[in-house]
Amino acid sequence: MKVLALLGSTRKNGNSEYLVNKIVEGTDHTIVSLAEQHIEPIVDMRHTEEGFSPVEDDYEELVQLMQDHDVLLFATPLYWYGMSGPMKNFFDRWSQYLRDERFNLKEELTKKKAYVVITGGSSAKIKGLPLVQQFQYIFEFVNMEFTDYMIGAGVKPFEIVNDVAALEKADVWNKKFK
């Protein structure tokens, strides 16, 4: 199973990245930090005659990566009770590429399995739930299996090492991906 981990955090070595490293250790995987990619916001052209125009950024490589992996692992710290801005811009652009006939994204996504890692403070286990529901609606829309999620407790660097339940879950996922 090939795992594509898409990181939403805008700092290096954060808690969500720590969990992702645990989850993919020893698996066939690719890790991409979305904040380090050049991803333009969507320009909504769905209702225009000319439709979407090609965009000069890194997005098409990401489309290719999604198509080439079996598991899509979305990992984001809870920023203002949602996914990070760079991850949101990443999803918004799906609207463009689901319609782009050079790719096969719409059909390919239905074959993937989605996993979600959210990290945040102690309130994240409750206040991260609208984000879990949002992910559910997203995956349901593209008909992708939402296999599992975890909400880990960690704000300051490396705090996550104290969240035993999150580490155990990371281990369970790791075994499935090997």
Added chain:
Amino acid sequence: MKVLALLGSTRKNGNSEYLVNKIVEGTDHTIVSLAEQHIEPIVDMRHTEEGFSPVEDDYEELVQLMQDHDVLLFATPLYWYGMSGPMKNFFDRWSQYLRDERFNLKEELTKKKAYVVITGGSSAKIKGLPLVQQFQYIFEFVNMEFTDYMIGAGVKPFEIVNDVAALEKADVWNKKFK
């Protein structure tokens, strides 16, 4: 009452903009399209010694605008069951400016009243609810009153004119803001 309308849409003359125009008609207001502003994503430096660095973009003007108005009206189409990417980047940067001593944002926000306009297809009345909850957590965090919200039905340009309840609510808000 001075109203600052912050638009999240990435197309011109969309349904959320239509509602905003109804809501602010004849009031003392400013409308800003976030997608037309240069807003860099946050770079999370909360846990570093050096802290946040100044960013060369349009954000500081937006901080000033928020401080100078009484009502903050957030209007976004439902993009992948959340606010648009440009609006998300806008909120993420609050983390930086709430800590910036050149401004008084943290205290000023507690005096504002927040209103939210969400537009989307017929399922938005249900599938937009996690976004309403996210806004609630955001406003609660900065101790700002979340006065009211509406979820209007409109995807194609001008469809919103058929949502009588949304138009009526826009009218009620308009009277309050005059």
Added chain:
Amino acid sequence: MKVLALLGSTRKNGNSEYLVNKIVEGTDHTIVSLAEQHIEPIVDMRHTEEGFSPVEDDYEELVQLMQDHDVLLFATPLYWYGMSGPMKNFFDRWSQYLRDERFNLKEELTKKKAYVVITGGSSAKIKGLPLVQQFQYIFEFVNMEFTDYMIGAGVKPFEIVNDVAALEKADVWNKKFK
């Protein structure tokens, strides 16, 4: 269109009942106060050999009423951020009667249209949202259209008369049901 209004409140002349009366005025309707019916809690026998046993209470009449109406209007004050206990017991018993071959409930429900009225204090517009989501999952499960909902502001008797938006929505529904 025949409207069956099912009231969850445990007091007479409350705010949700007030809205229901506005909504059904002049329509072909039946109003049932669930708290005044004898409704036993479910006894979960799904996984036993003998299955469910007949229960001596008023439930079978309610099943007949649901089958005989086109619109099911569920109205409940927000009790502890959910529907009232009597209304919950009412839904729980669906598990029994969806399996009861003397009735045709499972198929009949797919033809009905569901409307929901929730009333509560000023926080209900936010804190009633999990209940709206619960209703959505319920109606989705039985494949019934969830046409619309409203959350009215009213705790003390007759406070609801100040919620102009709720009264207007009641009027819109009333016109549809006539």
Added chain:
Amino acid sequence: MKVLALLGSTRKNGNSEYLVNKIVEGTDHTIVSLAEQHIEPIVDMRHTEEGFSPVEDDYEELVQLMQDHDVLLFATPLYWYGMSGPMKNFFDRWSQYLRDERFNLKEELTKKKAYVVITGGSSAKIKGLPLVQQFQYIFEFVNMEFTDYMIGAGVKPFEIVNDVAALEKADVWNKKFK
């Protein structure tokens, strides 16, 4: 630490009960099956002159039990995407006893720690989230700490033994309660 487990299920030896037994094993605890108690629905008398009347049922013993324990463990199967009817009637009656001066319930609840166990089918991890949010609002209202929750996968009797993550979490809680 004294643990009071309140079971919402209406069948014996179900999956939520199985988890509860794991959680309280070897601790100082009391288990109460709410469905086996006589609990009348609330009759809402908050806005009447005479106020609430005494009710002849088992509720006052439950009030005493809550006051006498440190941890309140609420365990319910997901019935129609909410807590069971008997558990809902249990919470509804809080409205009466928080006002009853013979008890000290309002103040005592602020000292308790709440834990929640929800069990259901594979969709419960998502479709149980509105119920988690409802519990959050309930505990917030009475100012009780909502320490943790779990959503276990199990519908048919004993299916829960396959949910390794739930069993591990039960073990972690058990160690805390000993």
